[in-house]
Amino acid sequence: MTHEPSPRRQAAWDALEAHFAELAPRHLRELFAEDPGRGRRLRAEAEGLYLDYSKNRITDETIRLLMILAHESGLAERRDRMFRGEHINVSEDRAVLHVALRMPQGASLVVDGVDVVREVHKVLDQMSAFANQVRSGQWKGYTGKAIKNVVNVGIGGSDLGPVMAYEALRHYSRRDLTFRFVSNVDATDFVEAVRDLEAEETLFIISSKTFATLETITNAQSARAWLIERLGDPAAVARHFVAVSTSAERVSAFGIDTANMFGFWDWVGGRYSLDSAIGLSTMIAVGPERFSELLAGFHAMDEHFRTAPFERNLPVLMGMLAVWNRDLLGCQTVGVMPYDQYLKRLPAYLQQLTMESNGKHVSLDGTVVARETGPIYWGEPGTNGQHSFYQLIHQGTTIVPLDLIAFAKSLNPLGEHHDILTSNVFAQAQALAFGKTEEEVRGDGAPEHEVPHRVMEGNRPTNVLMGEMLTPRMLGSIIALYEHSVFTQGTIWGVDSFDQWGVELGKVLAAQIIPELVALDEPELHHDSSTNALIEQYRRLKGKEDA
Numbered sequence: 001m002t003h004e005p006s007p008r009r010q011a012a013w014d015a016l017e018a019h020f021a022e023l024a025p026r027h028l029r030e031l032f033a034e035d036p037g038r039g040r041r042l043r044a045e046a047e048g049l050y051l052d053y054s055k056n057r058i059t060d061e062t063i064r065l066l067m068i069l070a071h072e073s074g075l076a077e078r079r080d081r082m083f084r085g086e087h088i089n090v091s092e093d094r095a096v097l098h099v100a101l102r103m104p105q106g107a108s109l110v111v112d113g114v115d116v117v118r119e120v121h122k123v124l125d126q127m128s129a130f131a132n133q134v135r136s137g138q139w140k141g142y143t144g145k146a147i148k149n150v151v152n153v154g155i156g157g158s159d160l161g162p163v164m165a166y167e168a169l170r171h172y173s174r175r176d177l178t179f180r181f182v183s184n185v186d187a188t189d190f191v192e193a194v195r196d197l198e199a200e201e202t203l204f205i206i207s208s209k210t211f212a213t214l215e216t217i218t219n220a221q222s223a224r225a226w227l228i229e230r231l232g233d234p235a236a237v238a239r240h241f242v243a244v245s246t247s248a249e250r251v252s253a254f255g256i257d258t259a260n261m262f263g264f265w266d267w268v269g270g271r272y273s274l275d276s277a278i279g280l281s282t283m284i285a286v287g288p289e290r291f292s293e294l295l296a297g298f299h300a301m302d303e304h305f306r307t308a309p310f311e312r313n314l315p316v317l318m319g320m321l322a323v324w325n326r327d328l329l330g331c332q333t334v335g336v337m338p339y340d341q342y343l344k345r346l347p348a349y350l351q352q353l354t355m356e357s358n359g360k361h362v363s364l365d366g367t368v369v370a371r372e373t374g375p376i377y378w379g380e381p382g383t384n385g386q387h388s389f390y391q392l393i394h395q396g397t398t399i400v401p402l403d404l405i406a407f408a409k410s411l412n413p414l415g416e417h418h419d420i421l422t423s424n425v426f427a428q429a430q431a432l433a434f435g436k437t438e439e440e441v442r443g444d445g446a447p448e449h450e451v452p453h454r455v456m457e458g459n460r461p462t463n464v465l466m467g468e469m470l471t472p473r474m475l476g477s478i479i480a481l482y483e484h485s486v487f488t489q490g491t492i493w494g495v496d497s498f499d500q501w502g503v504e505l506g507k508v509l510a511a512q513i514i515p516e517l518v519a520l521d522e523p524e525l526h527h528d529s530s531t532n533a534l535i536e537q538y539r540r541l542k543g544k545e546d547a
């Protein structure tokens with residue numbers, strides 16, 4: 001079964017395909033040469049973010065046709081349904097309301113008879129009070145000492161948001177507090193995270209929407225055992241463990257007092273939860289005021305997405321360009337390269353946001369999608385990547401569109417570092433777009449045998465996203481921009497960007513295999529022959545006497 005789009009939507013796709021056939025042979029060199037105003041026209045600005053999209057393989061006509069596709073796909077209607085709290089996550093029959101998490105105090109959004117904004121602010125107040133107690137030293141550990149170390153235990157959205165935001169906002173963080181993030185069920189993650197910490201000064205935040213995720217619960221149990229072993233009393237748990245979850249029942253079954261629980265709701269997806277109570281570690285690091293600025297940045301971008309005309313709407317433009325690059329140019333991957341060391345975990349965060357949201361082959365109505373959907377996102381901070389994998393981006397046989405992220409001011413101004421850094425952003429976008437022709441290479445006096453190797457094809461798309469400086473507000477706006485770009489893409493592809501059924505099967509199979517690895521006696525194995533052989537080999541190696 002394949003997905004049958006409406007005739008108008010199909011017409012919008014047909015028009016785009018016909019347009020692409022005409023545009024495909026054109027090079028960005030020609031497009032820039034014949035249109036000197038291009039760089040100043042194909043750009044948009046909102047909430048302190050400047051987007052230069054002129055180095056995509058597009059014309060004004062492309063944008064016009066993409067906007068028609070957006071309209072015909074019902075983007076505005078679906079966006080409004082999200083903001084109204086309708087159940088647009090159809091496969092789980094849930095509202096999708098991360099936008100409510102950053103609505104200002106006094107705003108109101110009533111969903112199923114409950115004002116969710118009021119609920120959100122109750123939790124924010126509880127978080128602020130707790131964060132202030134920890135930051136001021138008022139919150140005492142079991143032996144009466146103040147907290148110096150905060151360890152967030154979570155995985156996926158319950159880890160990537162906190163760790164990304166902590167790293168991004170480290171400049172604004174309390175330097176006398178140590179923050180660690182434990183996610184992997186590989187014990188090394190936990191052991192290395194706590195090896196130099198004093199238990200009596202350590203607070204664990206167990207972050208899990210479901211409070212049922214095997215990795216997190218395993219790490220949380222090890223953390224509890226670690227603490228009790230050092231402090232000698234299970235009663236110590238109450239002063240050293242807090243939980244962030246939607247499930248009071250499971251939190252309490254784990255042994256954490258629900259008075260020390262920070263709640264959120266099933267209408268917040270894990271990968272959209274950084275600005276819920278999942279952001280508790282961020283709030284402790286930067287303080288409630290800075291956390292409010294972060295939320296204000298998110299909200300400002302939400303409002304821009306909700307109200308700006310599509311052709312000036314940053315998330316719509318970025319989302320539709322991503323669709324263009326994926327479905328017309330056929331690009332399978334997108335590189336996100338933040339030229340800011342503080343954003344080093346942003347690519348990992350965006351991987352979950354984009355790929356868990358739009359890595360789907362089934363549409364909302366259960367039929368198979370008609371187009372290629374979510375591309376593979378990946379990235380590294382610049383300029384490091386330039387000295388490793390950019391070779392392929394410049395001269396490889398695969399086209400990788402890049403999002404290059406830059407700021408005009410450094411948080412650590414030092415000599416000419418920042419101008420050198422930023423010159424590379426502009427230079428990479430230039431080199432990727434315009435490349436270097438055979439003539440130019442010869443003109444440089446290259447020996448003949450080197451000429452083909454030195455030719456740079458160019459015509460490779462980039463977006464440059466630039467802000468003044470990385471602040472909490474700016475970070476919020478950047479994340480919301482990507483969230484809504486993902487929403488835009490998902491709407492065009494007709495997928496449910498808010499479920500993640502694809503992660504379930506592996507969890508079920510692992511649960512079956514665990515007892516077979518743990519068993520003292522040889523278990524009877526009934527898997528496929530490869531899995532059986534792997535388990536047998538693992539058990540053999542595991543049981544071998546150390547040399």
Ligand code: F6P
Nearest residue numbers: 156157158208209210213270503
């Ligand atoms: O397995 C994937 C996933 O469900 C993600 O969507 C989620 O962010 C992560 O696991 C962690 O889930 P939880 O917060 O419930 O522990």
